[in-house]
Amino acid sequence: MQTVLNLLEAEPIRLFVSFGAVLFLVLNLAAILTMAERKASAYIHLRYGPNRVGPRGLLQPAADVVKLFTKENVMPGRSDMWVFLGAPIAMFIPAALVWMVIPFSPDAVVANLNVGILFFVAITSIGALGVVMAGYGSRSTFSLLGALRGAAQIISYEVPLILSLLGVIMLTGSLSLVEVVNAQGSTFWTWYFLPQLPMFLTFYIAGLAEVKRVPFDLPEGESEIVGGFMVEYSGMTWALIQAAEFASMGLMSAINVTLFLGGWQPPLPFLDFGPFNWVWFGLKTALIMFTFQWIRWSLPRLRMDQLMDLGWKVLVPMTLVWLFVTAGAMLVIPGN
């Protein structure tokens, strides 16, 4: 027994096992989120939503997975096979990888990197590659347009996204996500979303754009370019793209919670559950994800030029101004 424990203590194996656990969580998250999405949309639409498979339709994701596994994977003629098949993988891996640095609770973090925020920024940038690969490999005008839109959107919105992180980094003085959470304290008014409100909003909006959710789902744009970059995918490749989308949506919510909403910290000190504080992390992430879905089923889509206007003319100046405000406040107010 002791040998097994010792073995688990060894760093490579601990990493391997815990990353396996996180991957398991991410894949399940995708399934749970599809279900949540369908149910949430149903209640917004005044419908029932899926309610046939299992109790209250809860086994619907399992049925979906079976259906997608058994479906034929149709490849468009003259498509670039390796690029086409590689794209879903190139989209999924970055989305799953960043989960490694998310602190679920004080002890539960796969890799407590001292440059966790940098890791997040670096890895999410790779996501654009998958979109471009999918659009290029499909050899379809619709996909190509979707991929071009996706690349332009993701790269443009990275600027406000990264700028909005800087305020938190300045306040904490560290790039480690665990440090960021520790610095926020266990009372909700000390969390960074209050002093950094414009940054929080920018991060939220830019995050929506990064994960290609309504009102920024132009790369999909189902009313004009049908499914955009994923229009030619079917079966498991499509499922993988969907899993990547949902994983990155969950990721964006988790990062949002970690940076601005106190991570695993309870909102009030007496609600501290000790080792079970991951409940708070889960609740807050679920709340942010629900708002993503709420927005999705309430708002129409922006147009490409309007999207660029919002990013460069509103979000970037706002974050830059607030960066200076934060810096000035840190100079003036002692003890910060």
Next chain:
Amino acid sequence: MLSEERRVEQQSALTEPAAARLAAPDVRDEFGLETIDMSMGPQHPAMHGLLRLILELDGETVVRCDPVMGYLHRCQEKIAENRMYPAVIPLTDRLDYFANMHNEHGYVLAVEDLLDVEVPPRAEYIRVLMSELMRLASHIPSIGFLMLELGAFTPILYAFRERERIQTIFEAVTGARMMFHYIRIGGVKADLPPDIPQKIWDYIEGLESRFQNDFVDLIQGNEIFISRTRGVGKMTQEKAVEMGLTGPPLRCTGVDFDLRRDYPYSIYPELEFDVITDTAGDVEASYRIRIAECLQSIRLIKQCLEKMPEGAVMGDLGRRLRPKEGDGFGRVESPRGEFAVHIVSDGSDTPYRVHYRDPSFCNMQLLQEVVPGHYLPDIMPIMGLIDPVSGGWDK
């Protein structure tokens, strides 16, 4: 919401004609740029039926837009030549399947023009009542379709909930939910069931109270909705008249034209209603017009129910209709514009020639004129401005 200054600024930015965005072909040649061709449809989830658009794209800007029709052609006019006059009515139901009552009404008016038959007043009231309900059942989903094309999925379901309730009323009155075959030559098929006037009244009262909340407050002030529709598909009055538009696409440019008032038929002269116009001539204006016309329809339905006379619902016709030689013409204001039927009779019991002028078909030429210069995602709201129906443009 934006401040008023910002709104004015945005509006002025948007009122530059979309065609100004088109790079001149020689500029493209100079830099060695190429346009790409894209075929949108006929199988396209957001297209209003089977329409194919051949697009030439310069990046996201549309340079050329050619609609290709004919994928749903069913030889309606030719089939009508081989059928006896009353047997054509169920075929007209299949034309514009969002305005079946108007199709029937237009055809029946044309035949009655040939026959000089007296239609009982109660039948006329029922016809107008059903037509206005049909207009509601067409305008409300078209608002939903417009939002669907902008990427908001929810309003379409709210819209179809209303359409469903109207269809339930139709089912109780006519026996069918869409293909009614209800308006007949000389009257209507059957009188209203005794409980139906009260049901319609209750429904209309309920709709009136829900309407503002579900279809105006949720949509009209939305910043994204405004930025996606204001100035999109903008056209001048002259252009609209030149293209022969009718219905909301014409009235949204400010032309005050409505067949119900200007070429009155049935009992419309006896009813009070306003013709809604707007001056903007863009997608947002057409949305506002449809909203206001729904309220006018509600007004008309209430008046019909209040003034409905007693009496027969079918005029006196012979067993076999043999109109005299000549032409018959009927035109009605369908939700999409002017629906007109021209019948040539050779004195036999089948028409010699039937021609339908369908608003979906005629308004469609707006695409070729207006779309170039807009961005690719603007095509769909412009389709929502026309709100064409596949069964209408392909006869």
